[in-house]
Ligand SMILES: Nc1nc2c(ncn2[C@@H]2O[C@H](COP(=O)(O)OP(=O)(O)OP(=O)(O)O)[C@@H](O)[C@H]2O)c(=O)[nH]1
């Protein structure tokens with residue numbers, strides 16, 4: 001099996017960064033990583049390549065040096081035709097977990113803590129279901145994932161998935177939801193998608209062009225696997241429905257992590273990417289500022305905003321040095337965000353109210369019929 005590497009996103013700039021290695025270097029793209037080895041798609045086929053000793057030493061000092069799915073790498077051919085992964089080519093974009101600044105994405109430096117989850121991603125689809133359990137799309141989650149996408153260097157596009165769940169309602173309700181989402185992420189395209197009917201799937205595909213690479217972020221049940229299958233035009237991913245039907249856990253299934261799409265473009269899907277950014281919640285933040293909460297018990301006014309109020313115990317603590325000023329600043333920023341989120345929630349509650357009314361009206365009309 002041979003591959004046209006340009007369909008996997010290979011281009012001239014990358015060719016220039018291919019190192020001159022003794023015995024010659026072959027370019028390839030990492031489709032999967034294992035301890036100490038990787039599966040690499042090269043023009044001549046897919047190779048299981050062990051990491052070179054030099055690369056392993058570099059990775060011991062800085063885990064960001066480890067290859068990850070989506071990386072372009074240089075392979076060398078050893079005796080007996082085995083391949084070795086000699087070098088990771090410079091990354092254009094990278095999803096990094098754990099305390100590494102954006103500066104590290106071009107090169108391979110970090111604080112020794114991070115892990116690259118996916119590299120050279122062009123488009124990040126943030127998938128948020130129009131309805132999730134009994135709730136509307138979660139704007140806070142969309143914002144968080146869009147922020148992560150920008151951070152990676154890739155371009156975010158928000159997909160409001162399972163758009164058909166609004167089909168039996170009047171269109172206006174979905175339009176309202178889309179408008180809310182658009183307002184939450186200014187400058188980011190927002191598309192409704194239904195992977196079951198295929199509505200909107202072509203538009204999703206068009207973001208990838210001939211060779212763009214995408215990841216899909218979103219909560220469990222957002223329809224990520226179903227969307228990948230719709231894009232691929234085949235069952236390349238096991239969906240929740242399938243998993244439930246045959247009772248197999250998803251962890252027992254080995255599936256491809258770099259999925260080429262028939263119309264061009266690729267999707268990277270790994271367990272790490274699926275989980276990225278979904279676990280930091282605002283509950284965590286309350287705990288983080290527990291000491292301010294405690295101090296606030298000593299303020300003269302119970303609704304003290306710790307701004308200019310007389311008898312403010314929090315300001316007194318800053319004055320005395322007990323509470324670092326920076327902490328109060330972060331708390332203030334958080335309060336502003338929380339207030340903003342609350343206003344958005346209000347808008348959502350109003351939309352939900354409208355929806356309930358419509359459903360009640362529908363039921364009443366239904367009852368009136370003979
Ligand atoms: N009504 C409706 N249901 C959908 C749509 N897309 C997916 N689903 C259903 O939603 C459920 C979850 O879909 P998955 O594709 O497995 O979701 P996922 O995001 O991959 O979930 P995880 O693998 O847990 O991360 C399945 O039962 C799908 O059939 C859609 O467009 N409309």
Ligand SMILES: [Zn+2]
Pocket residue numbers: 296299300304305306307309311312313314315
């Ligand atoms: Zn106060």
